[in-house]
Amino acid sequence: MLLSSIFCLLLSNALSFRRDSTILYSRIAYNNLFITYLYDGIGLFGSLFYTSSITQSFHILIFVISLLILNLTGFYPRKLISSEYSSFYQILFTKLQFIKNLTVSNIILKRGEQYTIIEYTLMLLFIITGSVLLISSSDLISIFLSIELQSYGLYLLCTMYRNSESSTSAGLTYFLLGGLSSCFILLGIALIYANLGVTYLDSFYIINNLAGTILGLTQFRIKRLFAYSTISHLGFILLALSINSVESIQSFIFYLIQYSLSNLNAFILLIAIGYSLYAYNDKNINHNNLVDKNNSPIQLISQLKGYFHINSILALSLTITLFSFAGIPPLMGFFAKQMVFSAALQEGFIFLTLIGVLTSVISAVYYLYIVKTMFFDGHSYTYFNKLKDIRIPALIMQKDKVVNKIYFNSQFALSSSLSIIISILTLVILLFMFMPNE
Numbered sequence: 001m002l003l004s005s006i007f008c009l010l011l012s013n014a015l016s017f018r019r020d021s022t023i024l025y026s027r028i029a030y031n032n033l034f035i036t037y038l039y040d041g042i043g044l045f046g047s048l049f050y051t052s053s054i055t056q057s058f059h060i061l062i063f064v065i066s067l068l069i070l071n072l073t074g075f076y077p078r079k080l081i082s083s084e085y086s087s088f089y090q091i092l093f094t095k096l097q098f099i100k101n102l103t104v105s106n107i108i109l110k111r112g113e114q115y116t117i118i119e120y121t122l123m124l125l126f127i128i129t130g131s132v133l134l135i136s137s138s139d140l141i142s143i144f145l146s147i148e149l150q151s152y153g154l155y156l157l158c159t160m161y162r163n164s165e166s167s168t169s170a171g172l173t174y175f176l177l178g179g180l181s182s183c184f185i186l187l188g189i190a191l192i193y194a195n196l197g198v199t200y201l202d203s204f205y206i207i208n209n210l211a212g213t214i215l216g217l218t219q220f221r222i223k224r225l226f227a228y229s230t231i232s233h234l235g236f237i238l239l240a241l242s243i244n245s246v247e248s249i250q251s252f253i254f255y256l257i258q259y260s261l262s263n264l265n266a267f268i269l270l271i272a273i274g275y276s277l278y279a280y281n282d283k284n285i286n287h288n289n290l291v292d293k294n295n296s297p298i299q300l301i302s303q304l305k306g307y308f309h310i311n312s313i314l315a316l317s318l319t320i321t322l323f324s325f326a327g328i329p330p331l332m333g334f335f336a337k338q339m340v341f342s343a344a345l346q347e348g349f350i351f352l353t354l355i356g357v358l359t360s361v362i363s364a365v366y367y368l369y370i371v372k373t374m375f376f377d378g379h380s381y382t383y384f385n386k387l388k389d390i391r392i393p394a395l396i397m398q399k400d401k402v403v404n405k406i407y408f409n410s411q412f413a414l415s416s417s418l419s420i421i422i423s424i425l426t427l428v429i430l431l432f433m434f435m436p437n438e
Helices: 004-013 019-038 053-074 089-095 102-108 122-133 140-156 165-196 214-218 222-243 244-274 312-327 330-344 350-376 417-432
Strands: 094-098 281-284 381-383 391-398 401-409
Touching: 004 122, 004 330, 019 053, 053 122, 053 244, 053 312, 053 417, 122 140, 140 214, 222 244, 222 330, 244 312, 244 330, 244 417, 312 350, 312 417, 330 350, 330 401, 330 417
Parallel strands: none
Antiparallel strands: 094 391, 281 381, 391 401
16 A cells, blocks of 8 residues: 555656645545555564454454545535536546636635645555554554554644644644653553563553543634543543453444544534635634634634524534534434443443543533534624625636636535535434444
């Protein structure tokens, strides 16, 4: 996967002068991940790694989620529709070229910097490789090496926007904390080896407890809230692991899969909401002065005020996802928590079950606050006046010759690459009640 991707990346970069060719690289990575998914399990695993049906299942899960993430940069985020040139023949043998002007450049064709960074796909593949190796690790040494490989890509991914102060600050902070954490991990491995003489995971058992729910209550930045929410959900995953029964292992696997899909849907929705607001002007000056707003248009919870009145479909999809996080029936997240609690009660973990119920109630507060902000608060967004009656000119070309000139209206739609993924994930979360088992 990595060798073929690096070769295609170097070859494409040598033959192309366009900076938005990262869309091509994302599609190349699509093919590589799909091939790796089909032939997963063929590899060399020594004593440091272990492969089984469970690890291969998680490998497939990682590849599927990675395909959905690459979907965000494999296609343009918005589309303009013309029924006159939508036939199969016209799509293959005609080329559309916009007539550049200020409106088209600044609003209609506006997109994030990730569409101009050719190294994005390669960084993601390094992270995927580290994740796959981490799942198959059976020794503390291989765990450390896999974490470092994964972290290497994450450090670069955080600083992907070279001209962004917030991106550079986040990447540097993450790198310093990661380096400090690596020191503690190595020290811990050394102490374990000095006292026990082994580093294999089968030789000892380590478990952690629940953290993160209370900190989410004070957050006004939505991405940080999701980060603290992840810590809270990690507590349920660790609770299932600490029980160590057949039912708990099943609930652990199911919880991890459903949370990965729900969390991915939440972030794709935030990206889609950001693209949908490019045609709107926010009267609140604090929002307009946000750092790096072009690459991260939705940063504060207050930016979602009254969004239901702008795009009700996306608002409902985000609400369903947040309710699933909170464990509200009959959504998918409810069944995941119910399975963990059921396994805990069967083994006599009554106190930990009560703590889990309490943290679920507390975490529901900040999820409901986001829903309240979208549905019951008034928004301060106004549609750009110059977009209401504007017509966007474009040239239809065949064999490098202009054959026609057409006009699009300003009502652009969300790209199918985003809307289809959001629809599928939201329906999975909503309709899982018809098949509520592992």
